[in-house]
Amino acid sequence: MTAKEYLNRIRRQNFILKQTEHELTEIRSDILTIRSSSMAEHVSGSKNSDIADKYIRLEQYMDKVNHEWDILINMRMEAKAMIKALPDPQQQAVLYARYINCKRWEDIASDMGYSWQGVFKLHGRALQSFEHMNKMLLCKE
Template identity: 35%
Template sequence: MTEKEKNEKKKEYLNRYKNAVKKYNSLQEQEERIRAEMGPGAIEYSGMPKAHKKTDLSDYMVRLEKILYKIADKKREMQEIRLEIEDKITDIDDGIQSRVLYLRYIRFLKWEDICVEIGYSWRQVHRAHSQALKKMNID
């Protein structure tokens, strides 16, 4: 495997956290949508549920419960991935290199923002990123 292929594999590994966060956010949006669909119109003032858009309130509750379980699972998975990646990042001795990886893959900063954050040029940041990837061990 070439050095470039190894680095791509490491980037993929590091991007797992970003992907998990996106999925988690998507699940939260689904929860919000279900709650909005349930809305106050789904319950009569007598306190009795009524049919709502040809779907019982109980159907919404089942969907909501499934989403809530998925959210809890994804949150746990997301936290585990983050801790695992942070552990790999902290194993890198060079403070700047580990900081670049942290800002890029944990805080999701753009390259320009990383340059401003650490006070390095674009080229220096990319060099530090490349060197950090070479040092990082994901096996």
């Protein structure tokens, strides 16, 4: 696995987490809509058990979100330690911004005071350094 592939796993996991959180928000909204409409109807019986079942599923989905968070946190912690070991602080900064903070290239360039080309060159050197320092780990992945 290359350094870029390794670090891009964090960006992908961040995207998965955001999508899962979005789905949770939608489910929560749907349940609240169902609950308010059933309360307005004052219907008893199976409607209440349906809502209870939905709350149970909502709890299960919240567990899924927490699991995705755990994965992302672990990935970030591992990658942060590896990035911090790079000798060049500018290389650390570009990798941290791109892969840990999931920033866009234009934001990284602006924040660091570089042109796009400058950021891409720095990023390329940073990936080479990262790969060189972590050959053994990247070979295992």
